Amino acid sequence: MSATRVAPRSVSAEARVDSAVLPAWWRLYPSRVVTFWLVELRKIRHDRSELYLRAVQPVLWLLIFGETFSHLHAIPTPKGIGYLAYLSPGIMAQSALFIAIFFGIQIIWERDSGILTKLMATPTPRLALISGKAFAAGVRSLAQVVVILVLSVLLQVHFDWNPLDLLGVALFVVLGAAFFSCLSMTIAGIVLHRERLMGVGQAINMPLFFASNALYPVRVMPGWPQGLSAANPMSYEVDALRGLLLGTPSAMLLDLGVLVLAVTVGIAASASLLPRLAR
Amino acid sequence: MAPAGGGLARIALPVDCSELQVSFGAVRAVDGISFHIEPGEVFALLGPNGAGKTTTIRVLTTLITPDSGRATVFGHDVRRAAMLVRHLIGYLPQQLSADFQLSGYENVWLFARLFDLPRREREGRVREVLAVMGLDDVRDRLVRTYSGGMIRRLELAQALVNRPALLVLDEPTIGLDPLARADVWERVRTLRQETGMAVLLTTHYMEEADVLSDRVALMHHCRFRAEGTPANLKSALGPGATLDDVFRHHVGAAIEDEELSGGGRDVRNTRRTAQRLG
Numbered sequence: 001m002s003a004t005r006v007a008p009r010s011v012s013a014e015a016r017v018d019s020a021v022l023p024a025w026w027r028l029y030p031s032r033v034v035t036f037w038l039v040e041l042r043k044i045r046h047d048r049s050e051l052y053l054r055a056v057q058p059v060l061w062l063l064i065f066g067e068t069f070s071h072l073h074a075i076p077t078p079k080g081i082g083y084l085a086y087l088s089p090g091i092m093a094q095s096a097l098f099i100a101i102f103f104g105i106q107i108i109w110e111r112d113s114g115i116l117t118k119l120m121a122t123p124t125p126r127l128a129l130i131s132g133k134a135f136a137a138g139v140r141s142l143a144q145v146v147v148i149l150v151l152s153v154l155l156q157v158h159f160d161w162n163p164l165d166l167l168g169v170a171l172f173v174v175l176g177a178a179f180f181s182c183l184s185m186t187i188a189g190i191v192l193h194r195e196r197l198m199g200v201g202q203a204i205n206m207p208l209f210f211a212s213n214a215l216y217p218v219r220v221m222p223g224w225p226q227g228l229s230a231a232n233p234m235s236y237e238v239d240a241l242r243g244l245l246l247g248t249p250s251a252m253l254l255d256l257g258v259l260v261l262a263v264t265v266g267i268a269a270s271a272s273l274l275p276r277l278a279r
Numbered sequence: 280m281a282p283a284g285g286g287l288a289r290i291a292l293p294v295d296c297s298e299l300q301v302s303f304g305a306v307r308a309v310d311g312i313s314f315h316i317e318p319g320e321v322f323a324l325l326g327p328n329g330a331g332k333t334t335t336i337r338v339l340t341t342l343i344t345p346d347s348g349r350a351t352v353f354g355h356d357v358r359r360a361a362m363l364v365r366h367l368i369g370y371l372p373q374q375l376s377a378d379f380q381l382s383g384y385e386n387v388w389l390f391a392r393l394f395d396l397p398r399r400e401r402e403g404r405v406r407e408v409l410a411v412m413g414l415d416d417v418r419d420r421l422v423r424t425y426s427g428g429m430i431r432r433l434e435l436a437q438a439l440v441n442r443p444a445l446l447v448l449d450e451p452t453i454g455l456d457p458l459a460r461a462d463v464w465e466r467v468r469t470l471r472q473e474t475g476m477a478v479l480l481t482t483h484y485m486e487e488a489d490v491l492s493d494r495v496a497l498m499h500h501c502r503f504r505a506e507g508t509p510a511n512l513k514s515a516l517g518p519g520a521t522l523d524d525v526f527r528h529h530v531g532a533a534i535e536d537e538e539l540s541g542g543g544r545d546v547r548n549t550r551r552t553a554q555r556l557g
């Protein structure tokens with residue numbers, strides 16, 4: 001076994017290396033995001049058990065909570081739309097939230113195991129690294145979309161099956177998951193320990209979910225949770241998903257704007273905290 | 280020591296540091312060290328846990344920025360040209376850093392992508408470094424089934440996939456059994472002989488520094504205590520002296536306390552690595 005094949009680049013050439021070896025940023029960023037997507041897909045392929053286990057919770061929400069509240073008629077829904085149909089987009093967003101909000105644990109694990117420092121020593125800008133991780137969380141949450149769509153067929157929920165709308169659904173779910181994973185990675189950058197991140201994650205999970213329009217229309221809430229909901233990207237995500245899947249009136253462009261802004265701020269915030277994790 | 284600028288053509292040194300200082304809050308981690316590495320040279324930073332070796336490496340791999348002083352890699356400033364510096368180095372961190380959820384091939388493939396190897400070269404290069412590290416047969420197995428020595432070799436393959444001009448090895452054989460350790464040494468020596476790349480390594484094994492390096496620097500309490508070739512350092516102390524003796528002479532009995540008190544995270548990482556190795 002000879003090492004000759006790891007051929008040397010001549011040392012004098014090294015001295016002259018310049019910025020020409022680096023791809024332009026507009027090629028580099030998408031390339032890194034795709035790389036982390038592909039890696040995430042490989043990991044899912046190697047171990048599908050998490051995928052199946054993650055599917056249990058949204059199924060239970062729809063079957064138990066959804067069926068029960070459909071019968072109660074306790075929650076006002078738009079005309080002609082049953083509660084189960086109304087709830088499904090909410091659960092779609094919620095299951096993506098639950099996956100993403102603990103994504104910071106992965107980055108703390110990668111930090112403790114040295115993977116993160118090694119990634120950071122490659123020509124990958126901090127922003128690209130975080131973007132890659134954030135959209136990898138999006139990949140995982142897309143699996144939830146599929147689960148809920150399949151289930152809704154079984155439960156005879158009537159969705160708008162326009163392929164373009166479904167693409168829109170994928171986009172919004174990925175954006176939502178990207179934002180919440182950035183939130184999680186930002187918290188990871190502040191608390192630095194898995195246990196604390198778990199605690200904070202649990203604590204903010206609840207208000208993110210309940211102070212939103214995922215389970216009920218915002219107008220049935222008292223005043224101050226309504227305020228929380230207006231500041232909660234989750235509500236904008238659910239609004240868009242309902243519009244796409246059920247055709248309810250929604251502020252699609254506003255929703256998109258808020259989510260894109262939230263993801264941008266989230267990526268910047270967690271990237272700025274990354275050096276803390278690298279120490 | 281530093282090459283005279285005068286008659287020599289300006290060949291950028293693999294590493295050139297002057298008056299490097301790093302603090303974490305009130306804690307000083309590196310206190311004004313200066314050194315350089317010649318082309319093709321193997322340079323070892325030797326010292327107890329918490330001496331500042333890993334911090335020095337983190338500066339040179341652009342993971343942290345120094346508070347003051349200057350550090351360049353092949354003439355590129357680690358602060359201003361971090362992306363270029365990263366392009367030129369292969370880095371093996373102290374912890375076992377391969378991703379256990381991926382196969383050996385995927386681990387190296389990830390780094391081939393992160394170093395922007397052209398698509399048509401990527402697969403060939405990944406297979407090539409895996410073959411050089413003797414991981415041909417196991418490349419499609421998940422890393423969690425690898426032995427400690429195999430994981431270390433895989434990490435070397437990851438560090439080599441971009442054909443680095445400077446290889447940075449942080450405690451390359453920590454937690455390995457003697458056979459696996461000798462194997463890593465052999466591979467580093469072969470690589471260095473056949474590629475001419477410069478190597479910076481840290482270790483607290485005297486034998487490792489003696490076997491592998493052209494020059495060593497003894498680091499203790501954030502500073503260099505001695506620097507030179509292993510032979511010179513030994514002969515300066517008298518006939519029959521080992522590098523162990525040199526170390527004891529320069530660092531002294533303080534090392535015992537240092538091991539106990541210094542660098543809690545260092546020690547924890549070491550243990551964790553040992554644990555993962557099983």
